[in-house]
Amino acid sequence: MIEVRGLTKIYGPTKAVDDLTFTVKPGIVTGFLGPNGAGKSTTMRMILGLDRPTSGTALIDGKPYHDLKQPLRTVGALLDAKWVHPNRSAKAHLQWMAASNGLPSSRVDEVLRLVGLTEVAGKKAGGFSLGMSQRLGLAGALLGDPKVLLFDEPVNGLDPEGIVWIRKFMQRLAAEGRTVLVSSHLLSEMALTAEHLVVIGRGRLISDTSVQEFVDRSSESSVRVRSPQLDALRSLLTSQGLTVREDGRDPLDGQALVVLDSTTDAIGHLAGSNGIILHELSSQRGSLEEAFMKLTGDDVQYHAAGVEEVMGGAL
Numbered sequence: 001m002i003e004v005r006g007l008t009k010i011y012g013p014t015k016a017v018d019d020l021t022f023t024v025k026p027g028i029v030t031g032f033l034g035p036n037g038a039g040k041s042t043t044m045r046m047i048l049g050l051d052r053p054t055s056g057t058a059l060i061d062g063k064p065y066h067d068l069k070q071p072l073r074t075v076g077a078l079l080d081a082k083w084v085h086p087n088r089s090a091k092a093h094l095q096w097m098a099a100s101n102g103l104p105s106s107r108v109d110e111v112l113r114l115v116g117l118t119e120v121a122g123k124k125a126g127g128f129s130l131g132m133s134q135r136l137g138l139a140g141a142l143l144g145d146p147k148v149l150l151f152d153e154p155v156n157g158l159d160p161e162g163i164v165w166i167r168k169f170m171q172r173l174a175a176e177g178r179t180v181l182v183s184s185h186l187l188s189e190m191a192l193t194a195e196h197l198v199v200i201g202r203g204r205l206i207s208d209t210s211v212q213e214f215v216d217r218s219s220e221s222s223v224r225v226r227s228p229q230l231d232a233l234r235s236l237l238t239s240q241g242l243t244v245r246e247d248g249r250d251p252l253d254g255q256a257l258v259v260l261d262s263t264t265d266a267i268g269h270l271a272g273s274n275g276i277i278l279h280e281l282s283s284q285r286g287s288l289e290e291a292f293m294k295l296t297g298d299d300v301q302y303h304a305a306g307v308e309e310v311m312g313g314a315l
């Protein structure tokens, strides 16, 4: 379990992390989401004792990182996959890590197998692709068989196959009962990976809910209906106080209506009990990224304002 309480970090004029409070529970993947510069890395660094908080606390299994007796046995982290010595083999790198942390060298072969690097264990890590480097980083994080894992943007720059692999791997680690915190600036990726979401913007907490709740709450939901009795349907819906929009986007389908803030169940019942035939009844959702941008819009540190300024200047 990770407990963050009133965590704050100030760098000169910048409040990188601003009074953050949240808990990361075991058994599920928790996504740590925010636009670039929101303070995700700084928060993770403070949890891992790499940065000192200006105020507040970050506890791992009830203790600050520096009070952990054998940190690598409690918490593993993947912050920057490229910090490996380029001339060392993957195996030598892990053996060095194990030796310097008092972990048995027998664990090295085990973690190489877990991340699927056994075949290339003797190769120099400097020649590894990003995907292989990420796997090596994961192997390092798992050396001490820790119950708590932190990953900072682990899928950044990976190809689709690498992304799916990492996603499944993190879910497996959580299913084993571990606490898994993964940062990302992509909601769509987190929606597929995590069960719970901690969302921040400009260092502040925006939301701390299940992924489902976050998606339901933040994306506009509407229902698209087609009917041979469109006029009767429109009158019925508006008589119920529903907001209805014409949707002519598919001329081959004929005319359709879009009903805002309602459900397919409610409209199906209403049409059925009034004897109106429906040819289509489908729920529509705004894209997740749209929802995320709407929610964090005011909190994005570097707005695309530059673009408007350039455009404005050109006009």
Ligand SMILES: Nc1ncnc2c1ncn2[C@@H]1O[C@H](COP(=O)(O)OP(=O)(O)OP(=O)(O)O)[C@@H](O)[C@H]1O
Residues within 6 Å of the ligand: 011, 014, 015, 016, 034, 035, 036, 037, 038, 039, 040, 041, 042, 043, 185, 301
């Ligand atoms: N060592 C530092 N000195 C000064 N400012 C810093 C330092 N580290 C981070 N910051 C600032 O703190 C803010 C948060 O940065 P942080 O890297 O934690 O964000 P992030 O959410 O991880 O974003 P990204 O995905 O871009 O890394 C930014 O404004 C950043 O410029």
